[in-house]
Amino acid sequence: MWTAASRGCGSRAVNVELVTIGNELLLGFTLDSNGAHLARELAAIGVSIVRRTSVGDEATAIAAVVREALGRTGAVITTGGLGPTSDDLTKPSVAAVFGRSMRLDEGIVEALRQRWISRGWGTELPAANTQQAMIPDGASILVNRHGSAPGIWLEDERARWVAMLPGVPREMRGMFADELLPKLRERLGASATAVVVSRTVRTTGISESLLADTLKPVESALAGLSLAFLPGWAGVDLRLTSRGRSAGESAARLDSAAAVLRTTIGSSVYGAETDDLVRAVLERLRTAGMTLVVAESCTGGLLGSRITAIPGSSHFFLGGVIAYSNEVKATHLGVGDNTLIKHGAVSEATAREMASGVRARYRADLAVSITGVAGPDGGTPEKPVGTVCVAVDLRGVLTSARRQLIGDREEVRLRSTQWALDMVRQALDRDLSS
Numbered sequence: 001m002w003t004a005a006s007r008g009c010g011s012r013a014v015n016v017e018l019v020t021i022g023n024e025l026l027l028g029f030t031l032d033s034n035g036a037h038l039a040r041e042l043a044a045i046g047v048s049i050v051r052r053t054s055v056g057d058e059a060t061a062i063a064a065v066v067r068e069a070l071g072r073t074g075a076v077i078t079t080g081g082l083g084p085t086s087d088d089l090t091k092p093s094v095a096a097v098f099g100r101s102m103r104l105d106e107g108i109v110e111a112l113r114q115r116w117i118s119r120g121w122g123t124e125l126p127a128a129n130t131q132q133a134m135i136p137d138g139a140s141i142l143v144n145r146h147g148s149a150p151g152i153w154l155e156d157e158r159a160r161w162v163a164m165l166p167g168v169p170r171e172m173r174g175m176f177a178d179e180l181l182p183k184l185r186e187r188l189g190a191s192a193t194a195v196v197v198s199r200t201v202r203t204t205g206i207s208e209s210l211l212a213d214t215l216k217p218v219e220s221a222l223a224g225l226s227l228a229f230l231p232g233w234a235g236v237d238l239r240l241t242s243r244g245r246s247a248g249e250s251a252a253r254l255d256s257a258a259a260v261l262r263t264t265i266g267s268s269v270y271g272a273e274t275d276d277l278v279r280a281v282l283e284r285l286r287t288a289g290m291t292l293v294v295a296e297s298c299t300g301g302l303l304g305s306r307i308t309a310i311p312g313s314s315h316f317f318l319g320g321v322i323a324y325s326n327e328v329k330a331t332h333l334g335v336g337d338n339t340l341i342k343h344g345a346v347s348e349a350t351a352r353e354m355a356s357g358v359r360a361r362y363r364a365d366l367a368v369s370i371t372g373v374a375g376p377d378g379g380t381p382e383k384p385v386g387t388v389c390v391a392v393d394l395r396g397v398l399t400s401a402r403r404q405l406i407g408d409r410e411e412v413r414l415r416s417t418q419w420a421l422d423m424v425r426q427a428l429d430r431d432l433s434s
Contacts, residue, residue, distance in 0.1 A: 014188065015050045016042065017069035021080035021090055022167055023056045034079045034165075034172050041176065043196040045185060046243075049077075057081065062093035066162060070097065074160040077180075080167030082149035084128040091152060094162050095136035098154055108133035108141070108150055115148060142179040147171035151179060196243050197250035199258045202275055204235030204422050206268040211236055214265060221260045225253065233407065233414045234277065235270075267426055277421045278306050278313075284428040285316040290365035292424070294320035295333055295358040297345065297371040298388065303417040318362050323354065333357030346371050346383050348400040351391035355400075359393045366427070367393045368420045372405075374412045386412050390420045392427045399427060 018038060024030040032054065039049045050073065055065045062081070069076045081090030095102055112132060113125045132149050135141070142151030147168060155161040163180050165172045203211065208231045215227075222240070230237040240257050244250035262269045270280050285292055294303050304320050307313050321332050326345055329335040334357035335350055343349040351369045359367035372388030379385035384404070391400035401423070405415045 014047045014075070015073045016047055016075040016077055017073050018049050018052045019062075019065050019069060019076060019078045020052065020054045020167075021057065021062060021078055022054075023087070025054045025080075026056050033169050034167065037169070037173060038077065038079075038176065041181065042184075045181075045188065046195055047184065047188075048196075057087040057089055059089045059093045059096075062089060063096050066094055067097045070160050070162070074158070076162045078162060078164045079172055082132065082151065082164060082166050084126075084131050084148075088131065090164050091134060091136060094152075094154060094164060097162075098136065098156055100136040100138060100154070102134045103137055104130065105133050105135050105141070108135070111150075112148060142175055144171055144175055145178060146174040151175050153180075153183065195245065195247050195250055196241060197247055197254060198239055198241045199254040200273050201238040201240070201258055201261045201265070201269055202235060202271040202273075203238065203265060203268045204270055204277060204418055206236065206265070208236050211238070211265065211268075215261070218260050218264050222257055225257055233411050234418050235268075267429070270422065270425060276310075277418060277425065278310050281421050281425050281428070282307075282310060282313055282316055284425060284432065285366075288365075288428055288432055290428070291316055291318050293318050293358050293362045293364040293367045294420075295354040295367065295369040296320060296322050297324055297329070297354070297369075298374040299370050299372075299413050299416050299420075300324065302413050303368075303370060303420055306417055306421075318364050321358050321361070329354060333361070344383070346373055346387055346389060348389045348391065348402055351389040352393075352398050352400050355391040355393040356398065365395055366424065368424050370416050370420050372412070372416055374409045374416075376409060388412065388416045388419070390416070390423055392420075392423045394427045394431060397427075399423065 018035055020032050020035060022030065025032055035052050042049060051069065053065050053069065055061050066076055066078065078090055081088045092102055109130055112129050116125050117123055135152055136154050138154065140153040142153055144150050144166060147166060149166045149171065151166065152164040153161065165175055165180065208229050211229065226241040228239040230239055238261055240254050242250035242254050244253070258272070270277050296303055301322050307317050323329040323333050326340050329345065329350065330337060330340065333354050335353040339349050339353055351371050354369035354371065355367045358369065369391045370388065373379050373383055373385050375385035386405045387402065388405050389400065389402045391398060403419065405412050407415060
């Protein structure tokens with residue numbers, strides 16, 4: 001039994017459940033990168049992970065979770081618990097669910113022995129490693145070309161199946177690509193009618209709730225598509241997903257919907273898919289033939305670091321000043337004593353003088369400055385932690401703003417650089433369109 005459930009566009013989707021096994025996952029010592037990888041790879045062939053469950057290294061619990069998952073979908077993928085130690089219990093637990101006994105596979109024993117010898121670890125395979133050669137009766141082997149633990153495919157007379165993969169990400173990914181993916185493609189055959197395609201629209205400087213309100217008038221244009229809001233320190237990504245009979249069909253619908261999103265949201269959109277805001281700014285600088293400098297206080301060089309991390313940025317980025325103290329703001333950027341006394345270091349007035357000062361110092365076309373209270377200390381009732389001011393000077397045309405950013409010290413610093421980059425982007429867009 002491999003459940004095919006009706007999902008938009010008149011197509012049929014194959015559903016599986018994922019069970020990740022290991023105490024380290026439950027305790028938070030290890031992050032589950034395997035689940036995300038499997039979800040992406042399976043979606044590409046029309047297979048949906050409809051539920052993900054994590055369970056510890058306990059045989060009864062593993063068996064119970066797998067039994068329940070089989071009852072819902074008839075198709076389960078597990079990761080972890082295939083190693084040589086006493087807490088690797090996946091195979092016997094799943095075998096118990098199928099009512100199968102365990103047997104020693106001499107072919108696996110020999111393969112493990114040769115691997116042991118080839119690595120110069122000795123001529124005798126430790127007894128513990130033979131546990132990896134124990135497999136359920138009637139199981140098929142999924143070869144592990146990247147490690148020692150073989151995977152297992154176990155199926156019953158009702159066509160219900162469990163694919164057991166290793167938990168080590170490199171081994172899991174290799175085994176999935178080499179062994180399980182071809183098997184799934186073969187089983188899907190002509191029924192693999194649901195192709196999943198996605199598009200991402202990247203925004204910054206606009207909240208998730210405001211985006212949702214902005215998009216309400218165009219919801220009809222997104223009918224039959226899945227829209228996910230994915231907020232982070234850099235902004236909110238909008239992920240559109242379509243399930244269709246062909247990649248071309250899905251792509252056409254998504255491209256049309258993404259265009260609607262970009263038009264509706266407007267200037268808060270800075271890119272698509274994996275576009276980076278720094279690259280977007282550098283591309284505009286290249287188009288405009290301009291140079292950029294920065295003046296940073298609370299970010300302490302983080303903005304310059306983000307810019308110089310991009311190869312080729314030296315063509316447009318001249319450098320900057322880290323003006324952490326008022327003395328450096330005054331002596332190196334020309335911020336007036338009266339400005340600092342009257343408005344304080346964290347103010348739009350100071351940010352504007354920082355931007356103008358650094359642009360004049362390095363004779364650049366464009367400058368951006370950041371000053372703020374990153375925390376956790378230093379806040380006041382008038383300027384609490386998270387208060388940040390940014391200014392942009394584009395050939396003498398000044399713009400500035402103040403915001404209250406949320407997060408811990410590092411998040412405030414990161415959000416500050418993202419906001420500063422976005423102000424530069426929008427200033428360049430205005431200049432290029434004038």
